[in-house]
Amino acid sequence: MTYEIQTIEEKWQARWEVERVFYVTEEPDRPKFYNLQMYPYPSGDLHMGHLRNYTYVDLLTRYRRMQGYNVLSPMGWDSFGLPAENAAIKTGIHPRIFTEQQIPRMKAQLRRLGAVYDWDRELASHTPEYYRWDQWLFLELYERGLAYKKKARVNWCPVDQTVLANEQVVDGHCERCGSPVDGRDLDQWFFRITEYAQRLLDDLAALDDWPDRVRTMQRNWIGRSEGCTFSLGVEGTDHAFDVYTTRPDTVFGMTFAVLAPEHPLAEALISGTALEDEARAYIAAAGRTSEIDRQAEGDKTGVFTGFHAINPVNGGRVPIWIADYVLMGYGTGAIMAVPGQDQRDWDFATKYGIEIIRTVQPPEDFEGEAYTGDGPAINSDFLDGLQMAEAKPAIISWFEDQGRGVGTVNFRLRDWLISRQRYWGCPIPMVTCPVDGLVPIPREELPVIHPDVEDYSPAGQSPLATVESFVNTECPKCGGPARRETDTMDTFVDSSWYFLRYADADNSEEIFDPSKANYWMEVDQYVGGVEHAVLHLLYARFITKVLHDMGLVEASEPFRALFTQGMLVKDGAKMSKSKGNVVSPEEYYARYGADAIRLFEMFIGPPTDDAIWSDNGVEGTSRFLDRIWRMATGEVGTIEDRDPAAADREILAEAHRMVRNVTEDIDRFSFNTAVAHLMTFANTLQAGLRAGLAREVHSEAIRLVLLLLSPMAPHLSHELWERLGHGSMLATEPWPTWNPDLVARDVVTMVVQVNGKVRDRIEVSADIDAETAERTALASERIQEWVEGKPIRKVVARPPNIVNVVVG
């Protein structure tokens, strides 16, 4: 080893910190760049997969800094949550103690990688200084009617013993622990995200620096649909119920109607009838089944109520059924069933022998299933002959004229359930008073600190409920005895505004100073995993819009550009502690140093793709860095004190091409090819040095290499920069520019094809015109051999790159 990696890395890590190179304040006259990674849970140990992501962000921080931006790159901890709590249950150690042991370890590991942050802005969501503003935010939402408590069927994780938001249920299983989720009816707190559904949908359109994939996922999750809600009367009673449909044009084909088992009318209708027992048994069975078990498509069940509804368009009698394929939580919890035009209704009708009427003309030979395609309408009276796009507005107008229905919009997005029956989260600042009902804690009493408990184990209710001194309190309104809310908030509440807090992390008077937030927001580049596409990223957009509406921040979207990095894969699985396939960086730090690891992580493949870890890849980037060191320090070839010759000037031109290529590649997040361009130039430079290189060209080439390398391999670049006598700190140097005159080529290789196959390559002047190119190509002996004896049909010349001769 020609240099002491460990010593150098420690030296520069210390200097960046001591000289506060990456600590920033608002400077209104400078362009700012807010560079942010999703703040991590402080798990303690970083593996190679984490390092990849931290390196991307650090690279961008350093790159934008050199480009002259006032770069904010803060770091903090998503420190509430289940891992600390589960550790506490096992060991009895307080989650706070556990968490606060992990944080310094994580910090040390980030420093070890050479990642730089403005640590003055460090925050941790488990601290009262932070979560008092969660509570403040909750109260603001409560007062605006955006936080409310209601009894609802919720997703219950039997292992974690807590409720989950819809977004946290994946394939019917708990997103965290993977166990199957049950249904439960509980009194829970919700945030009214549905009120923002349309805005959350509309504003997606402007987020064009987000991956389409994420935008599509959010669009689907929000799930806007346009249709019609109309009322069905129940024959022989005063009852009526609303149904929602996206296909009102098929209303003439309704042959039955369905109520969800939980629909209030279901109980009212069956009560006291002959079918009562059977129907009640069905409803009870459905109630025990979770929504997940109900999702067995094709195996639909239901029970007839004995009642009929009247079709408003033609007075037809249709039976009313109760079936669990209709969900109470969407639309009106009741539907008109049109088996001819809807496959689910078709399946149900077929099973129970219900009549099927087609109201849209299916293609010839189409039978045996519902036809869901476009018109023309048939069997539909005044709609006959219309296509779907004409029939829908026509029938909606008819309903509206009759006063029986109205065009409506529905969203699949449900309100965000934020209550959690767990200890290690932010307490909800509310009390329940027997006199005054739900009463908010006054703001001046915040934060509501959660007390220590004996037992962290969840038991169907929050462990906080076992602490009498916490639960029993006074009503802030009447002073009488009252009970505190013992649920805590979903940790996604913490993470839905932390990026605003970074703008003003120490503020003890307000959640943040709007003028500071307005300087830094929006986040210019956000980096994180795609797994948050409909969780964190949707919640953060929602809360940002609420804070915008409160007048606290001008931005109505939090993240201008989003970059979702791929995962690191080993042995066919994502690198993770639970899979037992993590590669610890320690050994690699010791053998190759942080720079070689960073460079390999950048070189391994496209950053948005998953990448497969290979043990000897670091070897390659380490060799490259060693070579740079030797070339910079004059250990390779000969450096000659003379004026540059043609060969030297060509190497300088190549250096400038490297500057252009690397810059353009970093700008388009193609870090792997940026590294490749540095390697390509190193090969050129090495050949030049072996042949003998003019000193001034050597110096300039090395200067450019170090500037370009510094965001990726900062330690080695800084050390060489200093040793070569530059008095400045490399990190604060301006990013290099390239000279277009040098980059331009005088002579290029022109490819000559015959019938599309490459037959010759000719060196030509770069400004060759089409006619000369054609003449030159045809003059080539090799081309003449291929053309000989055949008529030339056509010559396509695209100077200076290609000429294609078409013969025969």
Add this chain to the structure above:
RNA sequence: GCCCGGGUGGCGAAAUCGGUAGACGCUGGGGGCUUAAACCCCCCUGUCCGAGAGGACGUGUGGGUUCAAAUCCCACCCCGGGCACCA
């Protein structure tokens, strides 16, 4: 089922606008340096034919458009992800 991605050497990959397929790196092979080894340096490394010059083939499969297709169009196969009884 619907909606997105993707499929290129032994491996990771590149090809930014339809214009030299395989840059760069890894692995492997040959050679140099060395008493020897490591490091380092040079050469080769898509498949097939050929002593070589060179030629044929080649980007999941089958068609098509074009002077020219990894790239565009149609159909299909496979892999990954998202949504999924949302009326």
